[in-house]
Amino acid sequence: MNPKSTIKGRGAQLNLPNRFFELSHEMRNDFLEYCHKEGETRDTNKTTYLEVFPKSIVNKVQSPDVGMGYSLNAYQGCEHGCIYCYARNTHEFWGYSPGLDFERRILVKKDAPKLLEAKLKSKNWKAQPIVMSGNTDCYQPAEKIYKITRACLEVFLKYKHPVGIITKNALVLRDLDLLKALAQDQLVSVNISVTSLSENTRRILEPRTTTSKKRLETIQVLSTNRIPVNVMLAPIIPSINSHEILPMAKAVSEAGALSIGHTIVRLNGAIGEIFTDWVNKTMPDRADKVLHQIESCHGGTLNDSRFGARMRGEGKIAEQINNLVKLAKLKYFKDKAPQKLNCNLHQPCKNGQLKLF
Template sequence: MNPKSTIKGRGAQLNVPNRFFELSYEMRDDFLEFCHKDGEESDKNKTLYLEVFPKTIVNKVESPDIGMAYSMNPYQGCEHGCIYCYARNSHEYWGYSAGLDFERRILIKKDAPKLLETLLKKKTWKAHPIVMSGNTDCYQPAENTFEITRQCLEVFLKYKHPVSIITKNALILRDLDLLKALAKDNLIGVNMSITSLSEDIRRILEPRTTTIKKRLETVKMLSENGIPVNVMLAPIIPSINSHEILPLAKVVSEHGALSIAHTIVRLNGAIGEIFSDWIKKTMPDRADKVLHQIESCHGGNLNDSRYGTRMHGEGKIAEQINNLVKMARHKYFKGKVMPKLNLDLHEQFKEGQLKLF
């Protein structure tokens, strides 16, 4: 990889056109040359935090092959910059690009705790696990500043409501006090995403995420404090991290994880162009090989929206990956299981305290 040819600290290396917009813009070579001669920056590469005001915060998940029924996202867009992230496409609904905009235009939902509390107090609401980060990471760098996720966890604890978290950031340990309190009543489950044991791969695949070492330490710390952890080996990308399935499973099990889950990468919507551009700049020696192997897992396409096959793929390479995951579960997770979250307490705490009568 030539570091001079890439945008430092970002996954995407371009802003692809928004499919909902008739017009688009591009950086012309003559403009870049003008900036170079005048010693000016053509792109300041800064992150902007933009407050938005949604009317609701919890979304019902309709997809039949996603293991969640409800999700909530305190932030839209994600500064982690994971190049493969399926959530990139959702940024187009907000009027931005799925490319660099997704990493640099972060939408902040400061009202999320209030909206969540309003929902949990409704007489018609029945307890069901709500997943934080069904779309974008609730412990991304913005959480350091705004602490919206922590405030939401306080609401879940107050109303004794089950919550599940998906993250790849060690910042979750900041809220260990709340997580331990939730765990006492079996109201919390954590899904830590770990896609590689290689820091070199992590840096270019997930540029602003927590290091692998810290993520493993986080799994261990959570487990030692009685908080159940599932590790997401997701996505598995052929010829990038597919050879690490067994070593990854072994290490995360040794650090206390109770289970693993996986998906095979699929590059829907704008992500296909973003990923293809990225890999040709960062891994030119294997770009075509990786892209062709991804296609072989999805009926000859980079994208795949077919329920039932899109997550785990099809064909020989997908079969090999799925078999390795089965082998890893049998070898390193025998006798381990993630507990089901407690749905029974919330009804008694609808008003934020135990009902006596």
């Protein structure tokens, strides 16, 4: 990879036009030449935080193969910049590009804790696990500023309601006090995403995420404090991290993880073009190999949207990956199991306190 040819600290290397817009913005060569001659910066590459005001915050998940019934996303867009992220396409519904805009224009939902509390107090709501980060990471850099995730955890604790967390950021340890309190009643589980043990691979795949070493330390700290931790080895990308399945499984098991899950990368919507541009710029020596092997897992295309097949893939390479994960579970998680969340304590707490009669 030539660092000078890439945008520093970002995953996507281009801003695709929004598919819903008739007009698009183009960076022309004559403009770039003008910037060069005048000594001006063509792009500041800064992150912008924009406040939005949704009417609700808990979303029912319709997809039958993602393992969650309800999700909560305090932020739209994600500064982590993971090049493969399936959530990039959702940024187009907000009027932005799934490319660089997804990483640099972060939409902030400050009212999330208030909306969550209203939902949990609703007479019609029956406790079911709500997963924070079903779309974008609730512990991305914006959380250091706004602390919306922490405020939501306080609401979950107040109403004794089960919550799942998906993250790849060690910032989750900031809220260890709340997580320990929730764990006492089996009200929380943390799912850490681990994509590679190689720092070089992690850095180009997920440029603004916590290091691989720090993620293992995070799993260990959570586990030591009796907070159940599960790990997603996701996504598995042929010829990039597929050879790391067994080492990753061994490492996270030794750190204290109770289980592992996995997905095979699928490049849905605009992500196919974003990923193709990225892999040709960062891994030109094996770009064609990576893309062809991904296609071999999805019937000759970069994406298969069929429920049941899209996460696991098909074909010889997908079969090898899935079998390796099965072996990893037998070898390193034989006597372990994920903890089921407790949904029985919430009902008496609808009004913020236990009913006496």
